Amino acid sequence: MANFNTVAGCILASALFAMVVGKVSNAVVHPHKLDKPALAVVDEAPTQTAAAAPVEVSPIGPKLAGANVDAGKAIFMKQCFTCHTTDKGGANKVGPNLWDIVGRKVASHAGFSYSSALQAKGGDWSYEDINRMILKPTAYVKGTKMAFAGLPKEQERADVIAYLRTMADTPKPLP
Ligand code: HEC
Structure with missing residues (x-):
């Protein structure tokens, strides 16, 4: 058992x-x-x-040599001048003055209160970075206070960047 x-x-x-x-x-x-x-x-x-995806954009560098500075200035006056000046020592408006912006340190213009998002970006403004910024700022720098829809047309971006390049004592070399 x-x-x-x-x-x-x-x-x-x-x-x-x-x-x-x-x-x-x-x-x-x-x-x-x-x-x-x-x-x-x-x-x-x-x-x-x-x-x-919109920030993935083909390089603007090759388009700059053939871009139209005068057309770029006209587009800037219509689209950007409400918020930005480009002259040397020009005032900050809603956005910072953009004198000598190509190669300028990001978020570095004296007297302008940048968003922490743009301050965190770091680096200098290359042609390609400016291209992405003005294509769609809110997609490129999440949290930016640049309240601008963007310039979807590549030719317009090339023209504006070519114009911005001339607004400097010594324009940076074209890529
Ligand atoms: C509604 C106002 C507004 C318009 C329109 C606008 N911006 Fe801006 N922009 C700003 C503000 C505000 C900032 C600062 C963004 C931040 O601190 O996040 C800025 C920042 C920038 C910067 C970075 C500057 C730096 O010192 O790092 C560039 C470059 C720029 N804008 C270019 C342009 C261009 C080119 C256009 C036209 C195609 C344009 N913006 C249109 C408001 C504007």
Whole structure:
């Protein structure tokens, strides 16, 4: 009897063990079923890429030599002058004065209170960075206070940048 009890006990224990293992492995396997929600997260990735896509823009450098400085000045007067001056020692308006902006340290003009977003950007204003900034400032520098929709036309951006380049004692070399 003692033997039978031991054997029965063993069988019961094994059965219980098997059940527990079954449950546990179910529990372990279960998270794999969460692959679907995980896929849904992956599905969002293209949307995010699409949102950031406008900043991926072809280089403006090669377009600058053929750009039209006078046309750029006219576009600037219409689109940017409400907020920016470009003359040497010119006033800060809603935006900072842009004298000698090509190669100028980002967010560095005296007396202007920049957003922390632009201050965090760092670096100097290259032609390509200005191109991205004026294409869509809020996409390029998230949190910028430059409330400007942007210039979608590449030719207009090239003309404006070519004009900005001339507003310096020694215009930076064309790329
Ligand atoms: C509605 C006002 C407004 C308009 C229009 C505007 N800007 Fe700005 N711009 C700003 C403000 C404000 C800042 C400072 C942004 C910050 O601190 O985040 C700025 C910053 C900049 C900077 C960076 C300056 C620096 O010292 O780092 C450049 C370059 C610039 N603007 C170019 C332009 C050009 C070119 C245009 C026209 C195509 C334009 N902006 C139109 C308000 C404007």
